[in-house]
Amino acid sequence: MHISIIGMGLYKLLMSLRVPNKLNVFICIGVIWCYGIMTGMGASAVRAIVMFGLHFVARMIGRTYDMMTALSLAAVLLLIEQPRYVEHSGFLFSFGAIAALCLLTPVLWEKDRKPRGSVGKLWKSVHRMRQALASGAAVALVQLPIHLVFYYQFPICSILINLIVIPLSTIVMYNGMFCMLTGGFLPVIARKAAYINSAILWVYEKSCMLCEKASYGNIIAGKPERWQVEVYILMLVILSAVGKKMSSWWKIQWIIAALALLMFRHDGALSITVLDVGQGDGIYIRSEAGMHYLIDGGSTSKSDVGNYQLLPYLKSQGVKRLEAVFVTHADGDHYNGIETLMEASDKGGIRILDLILPDIGESARSEAYEKLIREAKEHRIDVKYMSRGQFFENGEMRVTCLHPYEDYNTLDANEYSLVLYLRYKNFQALFTGDVEGEGEEELKRYIEKSSILQGPISLLKVAHHGSGNSTGEDLLKLLDPQLALISCAEKNSYGHPHPDLLDRLENQECIVYITKDKGAITVHTDGRKIAVETFR
Incomplete structure (x- = not known):
């Protein structure tokens, strides 16, 4: 828009001067x-410059201008210089929007015959509104897979906000140029004119903030x-090619089918992912029924792990709500x-239903423990x-607490660490947090006494990031795990996982996966067979 306004404005000015x-x-x-x-010659700027230049060269030599030809040439020139642009979101957004306006808008917007008489003005307004909605819908349809691939979500309010933003952008641009040109010698007038832009930008900001906070934004x-x-894009290409011959009803059905295919998710088995959060823990569980749970989520080696790892991963899995x-x-x-997740939960983020803490005695409750309770209540999350x-229970999945017992008192937070036992058909998993010392001894005595385990467990989330003082030999013999997962940072100052711990796991003939080596580790199971997928 900037390039078009500056270029066309200058062209008309020079024409009036008989250049x-x-x-x-x-x-x-x-x-x-x-x-x-x-402006830095970004992908969108290069696209606009090439298309604008071709438009004027065509006018100069008396040839017709084809927008799709110009768009294709701009794409080819950019990709010759940098082929990896094809994986760049800015490139795809910019070129996708113009392609949508060229190919898809004419299919979604059918011109009506202009009525005569007094109805003409009303028709003109409705006509423009329909054209704007069709253009917005076309751009949204083309940009939807780009949003989902890069950001895992689509801002649905943006379709409506663009109806406000785009028309007012021209006013902002022209008024801004006026202020820039007159500010040096007519500062009072320029300052008054700038209030117009301030008001428009205020509307922009408030509209976007309202969209962000909306439950369904x-x-x-x-x-x-x-x-x-790939199939979704193919369906849009087919629609743009033959859509004008289709009735409105069939167009709608075709678009609905394409959207359903793009957003289809098949959650047919239990999956457990130990996220690579560095020196910390973060475990995501999706039940076969499609419910979502999180065990821990923190790090001391990665900053703002909530915004940069937890939220993006959960959104990539289509998580809208954590049970x-x-x-x-x-x-x-x-x-x-x-x-971070709690702060975002009531601002249009992923909703959290319950925050579950270990049931410990008053003397064991630290300031951090009490702070978590206060924050949860502030964000309307049940504790x-x-x-x-x-x-x-959720479907055939059952999760049982093995430690601590009610009102457990200790001065060491690791000792009261929540230990969860998950059973799904023949699959058994144990999540041990940072339990160690007297807490581990208490856990071992309870397992021996209760006989809750049904033979060797399938998966053990090793306690305390692989510390040498946790997951002792007696506990390992009692659990006899087939698979062990360890979450720790590369080159951490604690020496995790400790060589002694790795030796104990090796002696137990346990297969070990460590996040610092493999990245995020995902275990898929149908309750009988186990498949392990690693990020790297």
């Missing part, structure tokens, strides 16, 4: 080229598979990212407490 056409075109192209250099659909994106978030104990490397023997 020869060819010289006029060369001057305009030179000016917008300098403007592009000033964003559709979190998760990251689609590559084949889904429960378990905090095993009140150490920052287990909960500081969860504070519940879990102790030994309590459980919940």
